[in-house]
Amino acid sequence: MGDGHYGLENRDTSRLGVGRFLLALGYLIQDAATAYFVIHIRPTGGYISELTSQRFLELLGYTHFPGQCPFFQADCYYRYVYESPIDRENRDPLDRKVEYAHKRFRDLAEALPGIYEQVHDIYIKLGHIPDLFPALRGYGPQPLPDFSQEAPPWIDKAKVAERKEIEEQLERAVERHKYFSTVEYILWGSGDQLEEAVHLVLEDLGLEVHRTPKGSTIDRLVRLPQSDVAFGVEITGLNDAIKKKSNKITQALTFLQEREGSERPVIIANTFNDLPLEERAQKEHFTPEALALLKPSGIAALTTVTLYEIWKAVKYDGADIRSIAQDLYNHPGGEFPFPRP
Numbered sequence: 001m002g003d004g005h006y007g008l009e010n011r012d013t014s015r016l017g018v019g020r021f022l023l024a025l026g027y028l029i030q031d032a033a034t035a036y037f038v039i040h041i042r043p044t045g046g047y048i049s050e051l052t053s054q055r056f057l058e059l060l061g062y063t064h065f066p067g068q069c070p071f072f073q074a075d076c077y078y079r080y081v082y083e084s085p086i087d088r089e090n091r092d093p094l095d096r097k098v099e100y101a102h103k104r105f106r107d108l109a110e111a112l113p114g115i116y117e118q119v120h121d122i123y124i125k126l127g128h129i130p131d132l133f134p135a136l137r138g139y140g141p142q143p144l145p146d147f148s149q150e151a152p153p154w155i156d157k158a159k160v161a162e163r164k165e166i167e168e169q170l171e172r173a174v175e176r177h178k179y180f181s182t183v184e185y186i187l188w189g190s191g192d193q194l195e196e197a198v199h200l201v202l203e204d205l206g207l208e209v210h211r212t213p214k215g216s217t218i219d220r221l222v223r224l225p226q227s228d229v230a231f232g233v234e235i236t237g238l239n240d241a242i243k244k245k246s247n248k249i250t251q252a253l254t255f256l257q258e259r260e261g262s263e264r265p266v267i268i269a270n271t272f273n274d275l276p277l278e279e280r281a282q283k284e285h286f287t288p289e290a291l292a293l294l295k296p297s298g299i300a301a302l303t304t305v306t307l308y309e310i311w312k313a314v315k316y317d318g319a320d321i322r323s324i325a326q327d328l329y330n331h332p333g334g335e336f337p338f339p340r341p
Contacts, residue, residue, distance in 0.1 A: 004038045004078035019113030020045040024071035025105040037081040037101040042072040045276045051123040186304040188273050190237030195219050198235050205321045217255040224325045230263040237270035244289035252299045270304040286335050295333040302336040
């Protein structure tokens, strides 16, 4: 049956955004004789410590697609809805299946947030989540089983050229998927893994990045190649703002006193990391009391969202990392804005 995404053509027939979910109704032309309506869902938020929105979609019978869904430019969860005659237009009002597919899509979008909350409440009360919807498992067309892990080694010699080419493409795609997932982790991660993700992004921007020994007052030493522009970077992730008593400010101040060169201390903070980006835009990421310590000391601070915007600007819009790094180095202290006013 395939993976719900690839065929001769995949049309975008309808999109809706509700609560914690983005939805798209695709019309997938599988081959010259077969087409399907496929619902694609991209979670945009959810409970972290309880029932995640991803697990919820799996309970509803949706399959995770780890590649880049053309409707969201990211991974998604999908499910086949109906097979549609190939000789009809995907919006033909005379085709009852087409009409019903669109109605079901609208009804699902309206009901999905409420259902998620109800199932989450059940999860909390029971302490675990049972398979509440077993009947949905076999509903509609199912993806082909994956026999690749069971195949004997000698099967490699029997593979046709197209198959080998697909394997090479998949390997490259998996690596790119890991790369983008790591970059995106700076928007929701914390701890040592966040430090590694920020490390990758800074290197990807063309900066020299060096780990510091355990117990150091900063997490990374960063330098702009072929220049005297250098930074002592402290990295943190939290579900709140950076406040006056944050140990990250203390460590940056200590580094300022102990540094042997002219490195500028910088705090990179993934603040409010449990909130969607649109909700974070309304937040104060560094409190006035924290800024009152940072500004006189010349300590620059930026969120990982700002770092992500810098990464996108350099990678895709032609922005100059040398100019941005110089601006950060010359920043008088406090929160570093981007784009620059």
